[in-house]
Amino acid sequence: MTAFRISQRGWIVVAALAALVALPGYAPQYLVHVANFILIYTLPVIGLGFLTGFTGRVSLAQGALFGVGAYTTALLTTKLGWAPLATLVPSVLMTVVLAVALGGAAVRLAGLYFVMATIGIQQIVWLVLMNWIELTNGPQGVRSIPAIGLGGYELETPQRFFFLALAAAGISYFLAKRVIGSRLGLYLRALSDDQLAASSVAVEVGRAKVTALALSAAWAGAGGFLYAHYVRYIHPDMFGLEASVLYLVMSMFGGYRSIAGMIVATAILESATEYLRPFGEFRMIAYGMILLLGMMYFPKGILTLVRRRASAPATEKS
Amino acid sequence: MFDQLFIGGLATGCIYAVVGLGFTLVYRTLRMVNFAQGHVFMAGAFLGLVIAERVRLPALPLLLVVGAVAFALGMVLERLVFRRLYHNHEVFIVGSIGLGIVLMNGVRVFFPEPVPFPKVFGSTVVQIGTARFQEAYLWVVVSTLVLVVLLHAMFTYTRTGRALRAVAADAEIAGTVGVNVNRAIAFTFGLSFAVAAIAGVLIGPLYFVSFDMGDMVGLKAFSAAVFGGINSIPGTILGGLVIGVLENFAGGYISSAYKDLVAFVILLVMLIWRPTGLLGRETPVKV
Numbered sequence: 001m002t003a004f005r006i007s008q009r010g011w012i013v014v015a016a017l018a019a020l021v022a023l024p025g026y027a028p029q030y031l032v033h034v035a036n037f038i039l040i041y042t043l044p045v046i047g048l049g050f051l052t053g054f055t056g057r058v059s060l061a062q063g064a065l066f067g068v069g070a071y072t073t074a075l076l077t078t079k080l081g082w083a084p085l086a087t088l089v090p091s092v093l094m095t096v097v098l099a100v101a102l103g104g105a106a107v108r109l110a111g112l113y114f115v116m117a118t119i120g121i122q123q124i125v126w127l128v129l130m131n132w133i134e135l136t137n138g139p140q141g142v143r144s145i146p147a148i149g150l151g152g153y154e155l156e157t158p159q160r161f162f163f164l165a166l167a168a169a170g171i172s173y174f175l176a177k178r179v180i181g182s183r184l185g186l187y188l189r190a191l192s193d194d195q196l197a198a199s200s201v202a203v204e205v206g207r208a209k210v211t212a213l214a215l216s217a218a219w220a221g222a223g224g225f226l227y228a229h230y231v232r233y234i235h236p237d238m239f240g241l242e243a244s245v246l247y248l249v250m251s252m253f254g255g256y257r258s259i260a261g262m263i264v265a266t267a268i269l270e271s272a273t274e275y276l277r278p279f280g281e282f283r284m285i286a287y288g289m290i291l292l293l294g295m296m297y298f299p300k301g302i303l304t305l306v307r308r309r310a311s312a313p314a315t316e317k318s
Numbered sequence: 319m320f321d322q323l324f325i326g327g328l329a330t331g332c333i334y335a336v337v338g339l340g341f342t343l344v345y346r347t348l349r350m351v352n353f354a355q356g357h358v359f360m361a362g363a364f365l366g367l368v369i370a371e372r373v374r375l376p377a378l379p380l381l382l383v384v385g386a387v388a389f390a391l392g393m394v395l396e397r398l399v400f401r402r403l404y405h406n407h408e409v410f411i412v413g414s415i416g417l418g419i420v421l422m423n424g425v426r427v428f429f430p431e432p433v434p435f436p437k438v439f440g441s442t443v444v445q446i447g448t449a450r451f452q453e454a455y456l457w458v459v460v461s462t463l464v465l466v467v468l469l470h471a472m473f474t475y476t477r478t479g480r481a482l483r484a485v486a487a488d489a490e491i492a493g494t495v496g497v498n499v500n501r502a503i504a505f506t507f508g509l510s511f512a513v514a515a516i517a518g519v520l521i522g523p524l525y526f527v528s529f530d531m532g533d534m535v536g537l538k539a540f541s542a543a544v545f546g547g548i549n550s551i552p553g554t555i556l557g558g559l560v561i562g563v564l565e566n567f568a569g570g571y572i573s574s575a576y577k578d579l580v581a582f583v584i585l586l587v588m589l590i591w592r593p594t595g596l597l598g599r600e601t602p603v604k605v
Contacts, residue, residue: 058408105590112407113593114349116544118587123537124579131575173512241537246414252408284423291416296402 004301022164024159032158036269039165039225041250044229045262047219048251054180057107060281061099062247064125064219067239068095069224071129074142074234084148088222092106095221096214098125107209124246129236141235148229161230168226170247172219173263180213188212249291253298323451323570326565329455329524331562332462333553336517336582337539338546339469340510342554345543346486347491347506350410352400355514356536357418363435363517363527364387364425370436377457378436384519385512392511396504418532435522447502448467454523461520465513475549475604482506538565540587547598 024032044066051057072094073087102124106117129136136142146166147156155161179185187208226235246269253265273289276283340355365382369375373385386534395417402415439454449469484492485502493499519528525531538561544555561581588595 042513058411060411102586106586107590107591112349113589115407115411116351116540116590117586119537119580120541120589124586127576127579127582131579133575137375164577245412248408249412252412281427282423285420287366288416288419288421288423292399292420293416295409295413295416297403299403 024162029158032162034271034274036158036161036165036230036305038267039162039169040202040223040230041247041270042169042263043172043226043264044220044221044247045266046172047216047248048247048260049216050179050188050212050219051175051216052248054185055107057110057114057209057212059103059118059216059247060241060244060248061103061121061125062216063239063243063245064122065095065099065220066224066243067129067234067236068098069126069221070228070234070239071136071142071224072221074145074228075135077146078142079088084146085150088225089266091225092197092218092288095224096217099217100210100214104210104212105211108206118244122241124287126236126240128206128209129239136236139236141153141233142228143233145228145232145234147232151257155229165226165230168222169263172194172222176219184208184211228250245291249294253294319448319570321447322451323566325446325449325451325455327563328559329451329458329562329565330566331542332458333517333521333535333543333558334463334539334562335558336520337514337535338401338463338543338554339472339551339560340514341540341543342548342551343506343510343513345548347405347482347489348501349409350404350407351540352414352507352510353411353419353536353540354414355510356532356534356539357421358388358392358511358532359514359518359535359539360422360527360529360532361425362518363522363531364429364518364529365515365523366438366519367433367435367527369439375438380438380514381461381519385516389508389512389517392508393504395511396507400507415537420497422529422532429527429529432526433530433585435525435527437523438519439523442445452524454520458524461516462555465516468549469509469513469551478502478505538578539604540580543595545584545588545595550595550597550599553595553597 023035024078027035046063047065048059051059059084065240069091072091073084076082076087076090077084102121103118105120106114109117118128130138147161150164153160155164180189187204188211224239227314231238249261250266250269253261253269269290272281273287276286279286337355340358341351344352344355346351365387369383370380399413399417400410403410422568437454439452439457440584442453443450444453444456451470471476471479473483481492481497481502482505484495484497485499485506489499489503492502518532539558542557542561543554544557545561546555547553561584564584565577568580568586
């Protein structure tokens with residue numbers, strides 16, 4: 001019985017993956033375009049998951065860190081002429097270094113005080129991107145960022161980029177799973193459950209928290225790297241507080257600890273900005289309402305609805 | 319130059335202080351941060367604009383009317399919206415940001431472009447020392463002073479004020495000694511909306527009003543509140559004034575590009591150095 005159920009679930013996963021891989025084959029270009037954004041955004045959202053789900057800290061600076069990754073690769077490729085792929089490691093490193101430099105001392109703050117500090121970080125990074133004109137072009141943004149080339153094959157169209165985005169999202173998903181399953185993941189989970197208990201069994205609380213921050217920044221930086229080479233024009237406003245709120249909401253609607261839930265929530269919210277288009281100028285009002293009503297009626301994530309229904313029969317049996 | 323920058327900064331600082339008071343009032347009572355606060359400030363400015371364009375009210379009644387409407391709106395929104403967001407601080411933050419987006423884009427539908435505000439506070443130029451400035455600056459400073467004195471008197475001498483302080487100190491115990499906790503919380507939101515809306519009307523004549531003016535002011539007022547101590551009313555006022563003056567000096571003497579940075583650098587440094595702020599007393603959870 002159990003074996004049958006697992007295999008049935010396995011089939012659904014295989015079918016869904018097959019449908020996903022074949023997406024550029026049958027879906028209109030526009031849909032592929034949206035799918036690419038969803039896949040890119042899963043990276044910063046998974047990154048937030050490290051921080052929020054495993055240390056109980058909520059960050060509103062993920063949009064800025066995503067921007068640091070995007071700007072690093074954009075400036076290295078356009079101003080210094082680096083090959084796009086060569087900038088992946090510098091982008092990730094730059095994001096991690098900056099996150100630890102600005103936030104390293106703040107991670108020991110708990111709860112609301114940490115959120116306040118991340119708002120400061122978010123605004124500082126955004127203001128520097130906006131005003132350090134000699135480096136970042138300021139409000140002009142960075143234009144004509146090259147597309148990623150794989151052995152002479154330029155990933156210019158959404159269809160071509162799709163496979164890279166899918167691979168990146170997949171790799172970051174499995175890497176995140178590995179991290180969570182590792183000793184470090186164990187520390188982080190212990191930390192989120194009970195900090196005092198964790199420290200009493202020799203978990204180095206301070207270092208584990210900074211590591212969680214660094215991991216979350218690394219994922220954001222990698223996401224920013226992909227984003228810059230996909231949209232190929234970046235502007236500081238893409239990495240403002242609104243973006244940070246969006247990533248936070250994606251991870252909250254997903255219900256923090258479940259990576260799969262975050263990905264579903266990311267898909268729903270990212271496509272929301274697309275299917276709200278018919279509302280025209282009322283689009284942003286509708287978006288604000290989604291955030292507000294979502295928090296009012298589903299404070300623990302949308303997936304709790306599904307899970308509650310799914311787990312109900314199981315609890316009856318036991 | 320110095321006098322000019324100082325007085326300009328003082329006026330902006332008063333606005334940060336008054337808007338920041340809204341953050342402080344709600345935080346003291348609920349340990350939550352209402353990020354719709356800046357947009358309430360913006361909505362207050364537009365409410366004042368709409369009223370002033372239709373009825374030729376003198377300045378003081380205009381401030382009172384806007385304050386009263388905002389107070390009622392705050393009470394209603396607490397009942398309908400905020401009450402459902404008390405689960406934890408993330409839910410409250412995101413919910414209130416959502417509300418702010420609704421407010422901002424709601425106003426945007428009617429006023430997509432920045433509009434000039436009628437000169438309700440007169441346009442005489444006053445000279446103090448070497449500084450020359452519009453009469454409206456004086457209004458900002460004096461109104462802030464009056465508002466603070468009134469708030470202080472209310473919290474110290476009235477029954478309602480004592481009830482609010484009791485709820486802020488310990489809602490459960492306040493409830494057992496007969497304070498209507500729900501009403502006190504609704505009243506707190508009413509007050510925080512009223513002060514923000516009044517600040518909006520005060521700043522209106524000095525600049526153009528636009529739908530996105532609440533974004534930056536809200537976040538800076540928040541920084542001011544944290545800097546001075548987010549659970550302390552005198553702290554928030556001090557924080558607002560200091561940030562207003564400092565950023566004006568930074569803009570005047572160093573570079574106007576990084577003027578906006580001052581508030582957030584102060585926010586971050588203060589949180590790391592002393593999370594309770596200059597005058598705050600509560601021991602934060604810091605492990």
